Amino acid sequence: MALNNIAIIGAGTMGGGIAIGCMAAGLSTCVIDLNKDSLATVQARSAKFFNRMVEKEKITQEQADDAQRKLMVSNELSAVSQADLVIEAIFENLEIKRDLFTRITPDLRSEAIVATNTSALRVADLATALPAPERFVGLHYFSPAEVNPLVELIAGPATSHAVIAEAAAFLATTGKTALPCQDANGFAVNRFFCPYTNEAVRIVDEQLATPGQVDRIACETFELAIGPFSVMNIVKPRINLNAVQNLSGLGAFYAPAAGLIEVGQAEGSFEIEESPAELDDTAAHAITTRLRAALFLPVLEAIGEGVAAPDDFDLGARLALRFGHPPVTAMRALGRDQVEEMVSALAQQYGADLPESGLEKVFA
Numbered sequence: 001m002a003l004n005n006i007a008i009i010g011a012g013t014m015g016g017g018i019a020i021g022c023m024a025a026g027l028s029t030c031v032i033d034l035n036k037d038s039l040a041t042v043q044a045r046s047a048k049f050f051n052r053m054v055e056k057e058k059i060t061q062e063q064a065d066d067a068q069r070k071l072m073v074s075n076e077l078s079a080v081s082q083a084d085l086v087i088e089a090i091f092e093n094l095e096i097k098r099d100l101f102t103r104i105t106p107d108l109r110s111e112a113i114v115a116t117n118t119s120a121l122r123v124a125d126l127a128t129a130l131p132a133p134e135r136f137v138g139l140h141y142f143s144p145a146e147v148n149p150l151v152e153l154i155a156g157p158a159t160s161h162a163v164i165a166e167a168a169a170f171l172a173t174t175g176k177t178a179l180p181c182q183d184a185n186g187f188a189v190n191r192f193f194c195p196y197t198n199e200a201v202r203i204v205d206e207q208l209a210t211p212g213q214v215d216r217i218a219c220e221t222f223e224l225a226i227g228p229f230s231v232m233n234i235v236k237p238r239i240n241l242n243a244v245q246n247l248s249g250l251g252a253f254y255a256p257a258a259g260l261i262e263v264g265q266a267e268g269s270f271e272i273e274e275s276p277a278e279l280d281d282t283a284a285h286a287i288t289t290r291l292r293a294a295l296f297l298p299v300l301e302a303i304g305e306g307v308a309a310p311d312d313f314d315l316g317a318r319l320a321l322r323f324g325h326p327p328v329t330a331m332r333a334l335g336r337d338q339v340e341e342m343v344s345a346l347a348q349q350y351g352a353d354l355p356e357s358g359l360e361k362v363f364a
């Protein structure tokens with residue numbers, strides 16, 4: 001069944017972006033939020049988005065008008081009743097999300113698919129709030145969702161193969177690339193993105209470099225347009241802290257850095273100097289090694305756990321985070337001996353095991 005009628009619950013940062021992507025693909029898009037101001041924001045945001053597309057001559061005025069006509073808004077949850085696919089993008093709270101699923105259940109079409117955009121909760125823990133968990137799936141978008149091409153596609157324990165296929169077809173229709181991954185903490189991308197940003201903060205906490213210096217080295221090492229501190233300032237350190245904390249049960253290595261806790265809890269931003277001083281080669285090399293190891297260790301652990309395939313970690317890094325030199329490619333370029341040396345030193349420091357199974361798969 002083609003998914004042509006989409007309902008998005010939650011008209012915030014993510015719901016608004018997901019809606020614009022659906023409208024651009026010509027799908028009937030109903031955005032539902034209990035807060036009328038959020039709904040007005042989505043209307044204004046989508047108008048601005050499509051007007052800019054016309055200004056940039058990417059679409060015609062007629063196409064922009066067609067896309068805008070696809071948008072409906074409602075502050076009634078019963079507006080899900082026409083939907084083939086309902087995408088939940090409300091506050092990140094297990095009880096609030098489960099309560100929403102209970103409340104929409106009477107109005108859902110029997111064949112409707114329900115998806116969650118959760119970043120940190122388990123699809124499995126949400127699925128049981130619905131009477132048909134086989135029709136429930138995780139669709140984890142990345143911000144800004146209207147343009148970021150990657151979506152992690154997560155099956156819960158009961159999700160049917162047919163529903164995964166329908167969700168994958170929907171993503172393709174809306175121009176997204178699906179990264180199939182397991183229902184694991186941080187899924188695939190946040191599993192390594194969070195420790196990598198966290199390590200950047202630890203380096204600054206230890207006064208080995210400034211945020212600007214770390215950003216510059218990261219950009220050179222991984223062929224990035226912007227470094228970890230600049231990304232954290234865009235995401236907001238508070239949100240990044242939450243995402244890092246979500247992984248902290250995985251072991252001491254994943255515990256949030258003191259500087260991230262401080263800036264995140266204060267709802268502040270990192271100060272990044274515009275023209276960072278050059279570091280000497282030895283200091284710069286030490287920081288490169290720290291950043292690489294902090295990226296490689298979680299990728300190898302997650303590959304060993306079967307969270308996603310090695311090449312899919314690179315896909316996620318390239319598409320969602322714009323790594324020109326993504327982690328698995330970077331490991332293969334360095335070779336197993338060098339990777340094993342840096343990763344085992346880091347694992348040992350935090351009392352973790354060497355991720356041998358991941359190493360086997362990457363260097364098979």
Ligand SMILES: NC(=O)c1ccc[n+]([C@@H]2O[C@H](COP(=O)([O-])OP(=O)(O)OC[C@H]3O[C@@H](n4cnc5c(N)ncnc54)[C@H](O)[C@@H]3O)[C@@H](O)[C@H]2O)c1
Pocket residue numbers: 009010011012013014015032033034035038088089090091092093096100117118119120140141142143
């Ligand atoms: N912000 C990100 O970068 C990002 C990235 C990926 C995933 N996510 C996830 O997406 C979800 C939404 O995040 P966000 O940043 O868009 O949040 P947000 O705070 O910007 O928006 C949430 C919206 O949900 C509405 N809402 C809350 N409870 C509701 C309910 N019971 N019924 C209807 N509407 C309700 C709120 O009024 C608000 O407009 C969260 O689960 C978050 O973890 C966020």
